[in-house]
Amino acid sequence: MDPLSPDPETRPGSISSTGAMVAYSGRRTGRSPTDKRVVFDEQTEHEIWWGSVNIPIPKKSHNLLEQVALQFLNTRPRLFVVDGYAGWDPHSRLRIRVFCTRAYHALFMQNMLIKPTNEELKKDFSDDVDFHIFNAGPMSAPKLVEGVGSETCVSVNLTDKKMVILGTQYAGEMKKGVFGVTHYMFPKQGILTLHSSANEGVNGDVTLLFGLSGTGKTTLSADPKRRLIGDDEHAWSENGIFNIEGGCYAKCVDLSYEKEPEIFNAIKFGSVLENVEFLSKDSREVDYHNISITENTRVSYPLDFIPGAKNPAVGSHPKNILFLTCDAYGVLPPVSLLTPEQAMYHFISGYTAKVAGTEMGVKEPVATFSACFGEAFLPLHPTLYATMLAEKMKSHGTKCWLVNTGWSGGKYGIGKRMSLKYTRSIIDAIHTGELVNGEFEKFEIFNLQIPKKASGVPETILHPKNTWINKSEFERTLRNLANKFQKNFQKYADKATPEIINAGPQA
The missing domain is CATH 3.40.449.10 (Phosphoenolpyruvate Carboxykinase, domain 1)
Incomplete structure (x- = not known):
């Protein structure tokens, strides 16, 4: 029961060249x-x-x-x-x-x-x-x-x-x-808590963006045409959306002005840099590429350090919800419209995929599921949050979209990562109402509705099968992913209704 201090891994804090506090968390860096x-x-x-x-x-x-x-x-x-x-x-x-x-x-x-x-x-x-x-x-x-x-x-x-x-x-x-x-x-x-980012258009329309690490949630929520309400934690009440937090806690690994200028400029007096290293012993310039302490380097800063952030951080009932997934198998559509039951199923599933090389021994894409896109923070059963989500969507006419920011034309190592330009065009088309008012076709196995057209996006990529050379391999990979969804959902089936279970893929 002795205090951990003096902890050999803990160093005195200091001040960076930008005026931000630099601190170290010791043995635990996550x-x-x-x-x-x-x-x-x-x-x-x-x-x-x-x-x-x-x-x-x-x-x-x-x-x-x-x-x-x-x-x-x-x-x-x-x-x-x-x-x-x-x-x-x-x-x-x-x-x-x-x-x-x-x-x-x-x-x-x-x-x-x-x-x-x-x-x-x-x-x-x-x-x-x-x-x-x-x-x-x-x-x-x-x-x-x-x-x-x-x-x-x-x-x-x-x-x-x-x-x-x-x-x-x-x-x-x-x-x-x-x-x-x-x-x-x-x-x-009666307030639904959400592990999501949120932004607002010029007409006051609110979009929620859900996504696990690597799906592009932070990048896509920082839309220069929209005001940021928050980047991580929100709640949906009878009055609309509100941010739970007063600030942001952003990752710093490989941070640069060119890649993320708003976060980079937010690192100043009043910010806290955590577990970063300097360029040299006598320097106060932070080396954002140095991960010798941890890959989980972070910075905390008030929300108003971000230009254009909304204050107070509240908004109307969301018009659109985006479930972002990085499908490294390359079989999910770039965008599809979900029914309320499908929204509940995919919300509970919280799917993305790790790619080969991210962990020792990983040679193929690995499916990752996190209930409600934040399983680690749920004290109550995921179906409770999913039911609340569906009820609020129905009450306020909210549309829900599954957006794949992962691979196209094949799995990781064969196909290519979805173009950020195309993903932004797809989200723009969601915001303008172009997609919801357009024509759709059915996507097999997952029974999703795929838009036939989206401005600025080649029509051939909207159905993923069109981008694969080996069509039989596409079918096999699609069924394999569907089986992974079904196996994962067994953990929640005891509390899920038949309508939710049947909204999943039917392999």
Whole structure:
């Protein structure tokens, strides 16, 4: 139970040449999902989706961890307290209070939560709040406590509304911890939480973009013709869409002004750079290509550091929803229109594919599924969120599209990656209404509706079979992918209706 400090992997922070704070998280440079615990009690017993995502811990164990954290915090020479909101909608937001010992953690959460005014601090934070986070990350978790698996433990008590962090100083645990709490508390108010980005057109039309890593969510949501509402976490209430966060937490690996000028220019005084290296020992210029500490280098900054970002970060009910997938098998259409039942099926599936070379021993594309495009943050069963999504789509006439940003003309290694120019043209055609008002044809096995035309896009690529030389290989690969979908969906079939199950591929 000794503090991890002095940690040989932790270095003193500094300031980059742009004025941003540079900090290091020590041994843990990413989230620790296998060390997350949720208190099992009379309230949560029948609510939580228990399993590998939500691992139960007895309430008495959580209480012991809380005591350890509080004892550690109370002995520190300096303690930081951050108060902020989760959610831009004043009718729905949560009041969050964070206790931590590191300045970098305090600035990080000041960026990621929505900063209250002085009047709001007096009005909303003078007494109690909706949720407490006790970040005692420099202290190891006591492994002899029942339910604790390692020196790291992130324990969430949803009944008492408290979170304890021990044995990890990675700032993202706080950000995603808050997101998981909203996934539990907001649906109780009829508000759907979404792991998505959102932007708004000149006419006020809102689009939600879902997608796992590598699908192009960040790139495609940063549309110069549209205002950014947020890049990662949103909620859909009876009033419309609102961003849950006050800032962004962007990846830094290989960052450059040419590739992502808005993010690059947001790295200035008030931003926090995490686990980056400098070009040299005496330099304060950040080397964004250096991944010697971790590939998961990050930067946190307030939303208003992005030019054109909407403030307040709220919007109307979405007109369109995009499910982005990087299909490395090269068999899914560049774009297809989903029925409400298909939207539920593909939302629960959350599909993309890793390509060969990304992991040791991977020689072929590997299908990856993450329920609701954010399985790690779901305290409730995925079908609950999918049902809420379908109900809101029906109420507000929202259209849902599956957009493949992956391969065309063959799988990875044979075909080519979908042109970003064509993908942008497809999304433009969705926004103008061209696609929804056009003609469609049916796509076999998956039973999707494919547009026959899209301005700026060759008609031959809209049906993926046309781009394959070996048609029989296309059929085989398509059926193989359909089988992977079916096998994955078996995990959710016990809570899914026949209409949802039948909306999937029929191999």
